[in-house]
Amino acid sequence: MSMPPGRNPRLNEDLRFGRSSGPPLYCPSTDKPVQYLTVVDALDRVVGYAFAGDEDDAGGFCYRKVGGDEAYDKSVRWARMLRDAKAEGLAPTEALARLAAFGGDEDSRVVPGPPLSAPDSAYVKELADPGTGFAPYTPEDVDYVVIVDAGKVALGMLWAHDGANGRVAAAGWLPREHAPRDAAHAAGRKCIGRLREAAAQGLAPSAVLGPGEGVSVGGCRPLKTLTHWATLTTDPRVLPRFTEDLHFRQADT
Known part of the structure; x- marks a missing residue:
């Protein structure tokens, strides 16, 4: 069956990191505690959540699927920043701190405040969806x-x-x-x-x-x-x- 016009099959997947050839990547999931940040757009709609857990070298960005193409597109740069941080040898929580320090701009930004804690990456994924x-x-x-x-x-x-x-x-x-x-x-x-x-x-x-x-x-x-x-x-x-x-x-x- 063909996809509906304008609907990208990528939207059925989380914007996250997996193990593959190419640059080093954070582990896409963990059952250990993680910290996370909330990213919103100019209208204060949640774009997604960036998470990090040092125990399993885990990190990623979970975008809100109900946000569709717009949320996915705004998530790309945050996921790229996490990927770049891994390539530079930063621990996941150090990468998260970099995102918080960057803050964002009118297109999308981190909600001010310290990172929140979650029991695992699955919890953050459920927050996103x-x-x-x-x-x-x-x-x-x-x-x-x-x-x-x-x-x-x-x-x-x-x-x-x-x-x-x-x-x-x-x-x-x-x-x-x-x-x-x-x-x-x-x-x-x-x-x-x-x-x-x-x-x-x-x-x-x-x-x-x-x-x-x-x-x-x-x-x-x-x-x-x-x-x-x-x-x-x-x-x-x-x-x-x-x-x-x-x-x-x-x-x-």
Whole structure:
């Protein structure tokens, strides 16, 4: 069967690195922990995620397939930068740091902040292609809840934005870098499943933020703030009060 006009078969594959003849390449996958960066375009739509893991010399770029040709094309230079870094002998996380330092431009850029952690490369791939039906990033403030385990340990944050000011509905899962790895990973898969169900039923993404097992306090914050909180050792449930107290102290000075 021939491909539909204008549809490139390359879009059925991840933009990643494999072992082949030619320049040295990072391993395309690993079951060890990795760090990753989010790359967005001029409209704040996620282009994809660059990941790196030194234990297995792994690295690559997972572009969002729902972005089609445009996302793929914008991913090429980020993948090329990782390839060039490998050729220069850089470790994967050093290559990731180079991407963060470069930052990007109006065409595509790295979302500011430190790299996030993931249990393996498969987790990053699922972020790039979760099939939730909602955008994975928004520059707007988002509503969120903190997800906890049976011992009330914070595992991560489930966030949602129903769409406003011309933005599309967005939602996602932010695992805490210092949470128990297996528990945070399991919670993330459960949250992504809830988002898929909401999209399938035609519900707004905020519908998944209601009370339920494992759901703790939440609020409304910029997504970049939640992304930063996910990297801290401090429990995110106490951070809003600290931020507000700090704001008032600054206002009084």
